Amino acid sequence: MGKTSVLLVGFLFSFLVATVQAGDKYKKYNDPSLPINKRIRDLMRRMSLDEKIGQMVQIDRKVATPEVMRDYKIGSILSGGGSVPHLQATPQEWLNVVNGFQNGSLSTRLGIPMIYGIDAVHGHNNVYKATIFPHNIGLGATRDPELVKRIGSATAREVRATGINYVFAPCIAVCRDPRWGRCFESYSEDPDIVKEMTEIINGLQGEIPKDSRKGVPYVGGKDKVVACAKHFVGDGGTTRGINENNTVIDKHGLLSIHMPGYNAAIIKGVGTVMVSYSSWNGVKMHANHDLVTNFLKGALRFRGFVISDWQAIDRMTYPVHANYTYSVLTGVQAGLDMIMVPYNYTEFIDTLTGLVKNKFIPMSRIDDAVRRILRVKFQLGLFENPLSDESFIDQLGHQAHRDLAREAVRKSLVLLKNGENADEPMLPLPKKSSKILVAGSHADDLGNQCGGWTINWQGGSGNNLTSGTTILKGIAEAVDPSTEIVYEENPEF
Template identity: 35%
Template sequence: MEKFPYQDASLPVERRVEDLLGRMTLEEKVGQMCQLDGRVNLEQEFQEKHPGSLLQILGEDCKKAIELARSSRLGIPLLLGVDAIHGHSFWPGATIFPTQLGISSSWNAELIEEMGRVTAREMRNTGVAWTFSPVLCIARDLRWGRVGETFGEDPLLIGDFAIALIRGLQGENLSSPDKVLACAKHFTGYSETQGGRDASEADISMRKLRSYFLPPFERAARAGVGSFMTGYQSMEGVPMTANRTLLRKVLKEEWGFEGLLVTDWNNVGTLVTGQKIAPDYKHAAKIAVEAGNDLIMSTPQFYQGCLDAVREGMLDEALIDEAVRRILSVKFRLGLFEDDRYPDPDAADRAAGTPEHRAAALTAARESLILLKNDGLLPVRNAKQVKVCLVGPNADNPINQCGDWSLGTGQANVPKQHPRRCTVTPKDALAEKFILVDNPGEADMIVAAVGDQPKYWGEFKSTATLELQDGQNQLLTEVADTNKPFVIAVISSKPVLLPAAVREKANAIIQQFSPGMLGGQALAEALAGELNPSGRLTVSIPYHVGQQPIYYMQPRGQHGDRYADLTQQPLYPFGYGLGYSEFEYESVTTDRTVYGPEDFIKVLVSVRNTGKRDGVEVVQAYVSDEVTSATWVDQELKGYARIRIPAGENRTAVIVIPASSCSIVNAAGERVVEPGEFELRIGKSSRNILHRVKFVIR
């Protein structure tokens, strides 16, 4: 059989792409731009639309689709995608890590990279080669239903953690069989919608985008992420799917992004049916393709609409070729023409939830656990002799514990659940370390496991309040009224607010953001003192929902610093978290006091563990630009160090800050380093600043 150049793996990707593209009909090219829901009549879809990509299928269900692609005229392999967000979420028995908000609380990029590696390994042999992860949205309004999918409120952390996850998923060689394509989403500003309402209008200027929302995405693009996904929202009347300035000029031209750009679910259809800026799918196809979208997710009407637009002269076929080049290039880089990821479910099952992978998830759950309050009750001594009454809806609920985009949540319309044996709940773990009793009157202490559940998180599920729902406030009041020592264990997708009286009476409060399969074990270890908590908040937790948004990077210059009826400070600030050790920041020095814009500021922080237990401290470095040509925030996180310090010993944290990062976006929308005086602030949180050091950039 004749072998064409595009089938020759020894040739450069560019030559293979051009050879294949030259052999394709218009129908085949437009088909490559279609990502269809795989839960349909596949034979009919392949015959009518020649799809280049499918989603929503795994394992055995992928076999027919891959076989149909193999038997097509040119044998172009499918690119199959799945929401493997914090683990291979929809494969039964896969290792489920904490969600992005959960694992971000570790402030440990290496741990997040390992989550990516494990996820990619467990995706191997399940038919898919692409995950729609990571999320680079900024969490500012906690009412938004997708806060738990983010890495928090700070652009620096979001960029660091996204790059780490991308590195874990894609590795150095994307064609390696245990690596998958990552996707930076949702580009961009999707989280900044009015009232926290999902996918509504986002009031964001270009200056605001360049100041906060674009930098993490730019870092991901320059780090080599293979794909981007557009958001649902519109800005200044322009749906993200139609935003030529951001998609084509900024992402593809300014940043040089060479991967593929996929829409989110039915974004192109929404141009017609929801946002109504297009009268029909022909016009919607024209808008989407001209704006720079390459792959159209779950809008089957795009296929005919695009063909009509080209044939009627409304849409230049050269733009179709441009998009298809990107799609084919990714498929070649993934090695799909040589290995189309035909599934082996038995091998996939063997790789899922291995002891090594679960150990990584346990480490993530441990390092992500945040101690918010402790009056000395914790850690519990002689736990084996202590009677604990465990109450609350999240005491023994695997689905609530594992969090969004996981089996059982209803997302992606997958009805299955992970095998019960895979998840260690608080009840499972506390039974191993304490004496569990059902009667609070007989207990030495009470642990109340509260939080939220799937009906209060995710797409379409923003909340008007942040209060505990479904009678949990009454439960906590009854617990407090027993006058027994009690711990509140909050297991939630995002921050929830506890009643003030109960919060003040509680002896200890622990926060776990959807900690994954091993979250219960981490909780029990923290209670028993086997784990010294080291998690730190990556979002600010308010006193009241009316304080929203309350992120720490507030622009300076407002009248006063409080509401007439309430403080403007959060209850728990960004960067906050307690442990069972005490740390004294003995000194802070910089290598010099004057820097050029291309220099690096080397910061040395001497920290002593004055407690009786070994512990981990997260040293945080903020910078304030003293005078700026345009209004700017009071301080920004510019560096951090997670250091382990034995009891009674001293360690030096080394933080290196590029002087170029001490920048602002000026009134003209340009990111610049303005010469002048700066203040370095070192502390335990955004509010607990312990040392201040002046420096100058010339």
Template identity: 35%
Template sequence: MNKTITFLIVFSLFYSIGWSQKATPNEKEIEKKVTELLSKMTIEEKIGQMTNIAVTLFEIKGQPGVFDKAKLREAIQKYHVGSLQNIPNSGAPTQMKWREIMTSINNETNKTRLKIPILYGIDAIHGANYTAEGTLFPQEIGLAATFNTAITKKGAQISAYETRASSIPWVFSPDLDLPRSPSWSRIWESFGEDSYLTTQMGLAMVEGFEGNDVGSKYQVGTCLKHFIGYGSTTTGKDRTPSIIPERVLRQYDLPIYEAAIKAGAKSIMVSSGEINGTPVHASKELLTDLLKNELGFKGVVITDWKDIIYLHTRHKVAETNREAVKMAVIAGIDVSMVPDNYTFYDDLLDLVKKGEVPMSRIDDAVSRVLRMKMQLNLFNNNVADPKDYPKFASQEFIDEAYNAASESITLLKNKYNILPLDKSEKILVTGPTANSMKYLNGGWTYNWQGDLSDRFASNKMTILEAIQDKVGKEKVLYTAGTDLEKEDENEIQKAVALAKDASKIVLCLGEKNYTETPGDISSLYISSSQIKLALALSKLGKPIVLVLNEGRPRLISDFEDKMDAIVQCYLPGNEGGRALVDILYGDVNPSGRLPYNYPRYSNSLEKYNRKYTESLGEEEQNDDAKYEKSYNPQFEFGTGLSYTTFTYSNLKIDKLEINDSDSIRVTVDVKNTGTKAGKEAVLLYLTDLYASITPEVKALKRFEKISLMPNETKTVSFVLHPKDLQFVNNELKWVAEKGIFRIQISDLKQEFLLK
């Protein structure tokens, strides 16, 4: 028999997609296999591996989730497509439907010459949110509010388990964007405004998703997004330009990605925006020089939706689509999320054949894709057996989602201790977000914009239903009161009339479900229809509990002073209604803290770690206390009340003077001085009093969530390392300058000298 034919037969058997779970090859074995496989591939097969297509391209019209076999065959046999993503047009498939979808795809790839498996990715950002029965957690902004990395890691582990159970090995998560505008439509997909908090939560999520063996049938590969500077738009709107000095980018944004890359993240999605006039998708400096060379990233760099095409049609830096493809691939793009045609494949093939894109760049990109597929063990197993996932959508997982929601929900105000509510009193529940699952989940839930939640989560409880379940329907009056956007005076008057028979009012306000560009807004104020409802109810003199379901901090300063209690729910997921109501009635003690500053006014949007000159009073002052004169957010980063009280004492540091190689140990005692058990997020801030680059007023450097029984005291210990004292100077170097530093925990402060 011909030796080449013999090799191909053995090779095909070796790489064929099976149903068994074999051990993931080690790094050395993987590199050897990548090299062998790459050497056998044609140019066409290689470019196919760089092509990512949405499965909706193959759907039979009017039959969601059912593929046109000829179109699927064309994608895999003719264009050699290497990866797929998105969901059928009907919304989230069941676990078994996903198995059917992946089996049909496998059947086609098994007919190819080399039998290279498809890499399937999905936006599983708060659970298996694209599987009909999946367990849904709070969105990332809520996870950040827990200040509990263990909860975030556990949620990612469960999400990985259920996503793999759906036969999907790759998630476009976590979102590591650092938003600088509170109006940005993707704030709720992020971990908030602080770089350190985002870094720690991102690490926890990568570790939870990928585990010790990302090739396990219970883990998934991550895709960090969106590299880099995406959340810093000057307009506050999605996919719009940013202006970011490199020094600022390196100090605040880059460490987040660097930590996640060191943790083993397998892929990165590129920012759809531009920085200082250059689209990130076209920046060799950012994608190759910085990401791949300086940070040493060995994984896959993938575009966002249509973003190579947009270099031509939106950014206008490429005169043709062909030029856009050349620009992006040379910049460092490995995979193009095209996603609904084969223009990338055709143009790149032509560019390679004509020598305009070197084969070395193609081989590098394809090697990264093949490496990831082997790391994920796809050549051995990429269709899930339901019997391997007995915990899918289990009560154990639901309880974890409930716990995450419970620790995320943040009590911002509790005048006269109006909360917790008395279960014997009659209340009015009103507001447009009170009786819909859409506003508990937000976008990326069952479909892109999250508008199918009431259908897919019909067995879960809205806020209204959870209150009725808690105290009985006879104690609960309800009317919507108003629409989110449209004003209806009759509805408002109906709410006012019902309120007269209630002892207290639970007013549920917030935002519609949205993500990306559909969530762009022109005003940060909460909608006028909701303001009118709040003001009308406030005239009754009844105690009002304001419940906020929102993805970003919509301004409430027009009526905040008339609310007796305020609870921020963010987007707490399917178990959020139950968790909120348990907090409202005191069965759970709230422990969330704000992961961003909640602004009071639209022209006063300072971050908590602002510079001193961002909050000067009318006259120049030297007294630090007077710098606070114009800094007056509605609620500051880290705000979060409890039904008990915590007292901090004995803040100690083990050194009063250090050199630039010393670490410093910090301890503080925290006592529960109230009558209820509670959880407290202990936050440590650091201030560099004077520096050659204007210092921040304070910056979060450590945090820990603890539980305390009444009268219990715990000593919390932190260690600060030399890196924690550093900033990026004008030479783009991390430096720590000699001088005095201040540590602050709660209202306690200690200073030390860096010699």
């Protein structure tokens, strides 16, 4: 071979290497002009097994650090009830914390952003000074889907004020037994009313375009968040109302009573669905492949991701955590895509990795989970705008939202009818009265007034829990100064 030929071969080799390197630098998944499916395919072909499994993990803020996010390629963080930077953290402090974790995710090899979830179930209820809306049981009493949609929109903006982009709401349980301790999270015992109230999803995520394919998740702007329909399915129908218990009902009853809300949520483009702790006819929902994979993902054509409930994998056996490998295997094979660990993430990652490498779980199941998670992240716009937008800071506790909460309270009040033979109606009370008795321990307790899921998981008592007006104070401000107000915390009638 002559000198000219050697130079030509060398040039061609260098050109090919440069072309391959340049092509690798052009990452289709970072190109917002491309269809989401192409971006997903490009990103997934670059991902290793540990990067894929990392996307399936959601950990609590308490164990998260930027280094953990980077080293374990964690896909999501949540703030469980009460998991806050500190009790009176400002929106700016929340933003700084969320961005710190996000920078850890962005420093990974592929720079896949994490998604941050929180239980904003009646407003941004974990956050100090956020607007607290009535619980679902009150909103259901309004029979006003349009009002609920506006509440969803206001909640989304307050959640964005703290840099968070994913909410575990709405709860679309159909409470069939008032002994269930979580009945306040249900809009109604009537499945038709629950179905109507899924309009909140259009407020949280934005109005889905009319030409959208059923089941494809949709988020319509920077002031919107990903929603989560929960808890799939039948959690409000357990025997004797016992929480996390067994729902005994035939398939027709399950589909006609407990399922309509999910079908409506999926039509509205809900991004995620959370599985229930409860069982259906003795089968744990987190292990129910027929309902999660065949029905939810198959028959209902849901294309978002399915998330477990808090530590639900651990609770699949009794005693809790008795056979963790079996629980991980059964849950992932049933169709869980993202697992809310939330603390023992290394054990989960090691267990799932071993199950895949030893071919107990096929790569096709892992790829299905990751594809769904990435679809939601792309739809949310996380790859273009991974860091929090500080322009929403002033939306937390905004006066317009407090006015909306007042409207919701007014419309949700249920008044028993005055006596048929009453000469004069008792209500409304005249502002100028000689004396008004206000009775009961909750009348001057803001924490009790707000109920569960307020700052902490089960709420709390006292007037320092968050900002607001107690019933007693509200009455005092509303009546004429000449009216005497008598408050009896524990009245003896």
